[in-house]
Amino acid sequence: MTSIVPPSTVASPTNSTSRQPIVLAGRGWTLPPGYIHLGVAKEIAPTLHDFGVDPDPVIREAGLDPRLFDDGTNVIPHAALGRLLTLSVACTTCPHFGLLVGQRATILSLGMVGRLMQHSETLGDAMRALVSNLSIQNRGAVPSLTISGDIALFAFSVYQPEAESADQISDGSIAVAVNAIRALRGSDWRPSEVLLPRFAPVDPEPYRRHFRAPVRFNQETASIVFPAHDLDLRIAGADPMMRSLLEERILQLKSAQGSEFSDDIRRLLRTRLTSNHCSADDIAHLLTMHRRTLSRRLKGGGMGYRAITNEIRFEIARQLLQDTQVPLAQIAAALGYSEASAFTRAFRRWSGQTPTTWRDEGHHE
Template identity: 70%
Template sequence: MKQVDGTEYLAAGEGQHPSQLAQTTEAPNGRTLPPGYTHLGVSKEIVPTLRELGADPEPLIREVGLDPRLFDDGVSVIPFAALGRLYTLCVAHTGCSHFGLLVGQRATILSLGLVGRLMQHSATVGGALRALVSNLSVQDRAVVPSLTSRDGTALLTIATHQAESRSVEPILDAALGVTVNLLRTLCGPDWNPREVLVPRVAPADQAPYRRHFRAPVRFNQESASVVFPVGDLERRVAGADPLLRVMLEERIRHMKGGPGCEFSNDIRRLLRTRLTSNHCSADNMAHLFTMHRRTLSRRLKDGGMNYRGITNEIRFEIARQLLEDTMVPLGEIAAALGYSEASAFTRAFRRWSGQTPTAWRAEGHPG
């Protein structure tokens, strides 16, 4: 577990090659998930949510190439590209723009498997959230959480990792929905955040968000974040068992300790949560991994990658999401991605896509 400035934690991401997994089995040998795959976890709630909205889940699940029987168990392992397509299809089929939120609000801390149980037995809320950030990759590789604090305010932020742009909206809605449930489990059912930030255009009907979050909801934001007083991190978790916590930590540590690490994938996951801050240089990344910058560069080179190339991949990913799902002005997107001027961002985006950001937004914006 890495700690930086007392507030931000590295989510590890080691595992086996995707070809070693069958879609109907749990990750083999108790190892953490490989890149491209995720346990169903929270998304197991897709089926009851569809039924509640009067839709038959089986044809939709089969349309994206999955077996409906997978949804009988939250530990089923599936490609999250297929899961992303399913979320998109569910929104289109039901006409419910907040479908992801409905999924997330059904989920509980136990939807996170071992990680959820570890959170329940952490001594404090802060310890539970640090356990989530450090270990979620053993349960879910589709989203990446990070925890920051400043001036008396804490933010638990969720980013998507390699999700299809059209599926980002419902996936983040689901993640925010369950995140508030997690905090209410840890802090008590009457707990409410100060506010919730949502990186999507404000829907016509905002009432479902206000009902679930019981707090101000700000749309068109650069990140998906739950904002709350930093003092909440010191709250004790009722019923936590220290011995069970140690056992769960050891089991998760064993799962994360195997061979076959995907170092460049770890860098991508970490960049996805930090690229819009000022702490994402190669030197910062090397510090987080407790290695020299030259060692970081050498390990990436061994995998045929370089730091700048990975950084630009993630910049393009974030830019697409903000252009398609929000109305954040180009100047603010440029600044968030580390460009001093919007013109520099425009030139870079044209190199990546062959189009200007304005043209991309005009073609791809859902509204």
């Protein structure tokens, strides 16, 4: 099975003063928190080419070596992806650049997880495989799948602190998720609707054209809404032996990768913080451990549960204030505050500013 994945190259974060790209080789497939396999992001270079822009100088300005983009299994910091998308939007003046990147990507852009999806028994199994295993490809964002009655909701959330271009990352991630479902169900598949946590664009047509469904902007999360019964649809050509081999390989990668406990908690919180099931007791129960064990393991990593919860709340708040027009009261409620005033006090503690001031000043790095 080792032949499935070529050895990868890992780009380290660069010194921000020199912006010289640094490349480290030989870390194999272990993926530290805050890093991603290029995967979908590999499509940034050809998308820049489509606009007549030479991608190499843009990639270098983001602190990366352009040679990394030769292979989707190479690894970069999630923060560098955000910087690169910010620069790409600026030099193309295209506000939906992330959508175009996601449009170009395929189910195989999701690497081994995409292959596992292809060999899953049903669409539901494929989506659950994506949710359960994306962490071997991406330690900067987290997917989730929830079913409510006859509606299924696939959501994608950025959870790395101070991520730039979270709106572009969300656009691209939802775009490739729809491509992946179409690869499994047929190119005529369309969601019931798509929700995006970004300002409504001047021209929404590129979104409608790709998703072929109603698109709602200024939403709290990036989500694909579709009928739950679609999850029962069987996938043609799925090979049970290949599925078993891929599952075994992914399990080996997860074991070798290990994980920082605090990063696991961040991933859980990012998908649950807006659903009011995220107390320390809730998370401890989810992980089948005692609350005191949870606290002890987090303190061993230098951060308590409350500090991590506030970090994620601050990250969600910043994304919604920066990229959407969601009202403050709605953001406060989504983050579990009973009143907008309590949210305002917390945000002032975190940032030194009120949410209104922060939004009005337009914190678009």
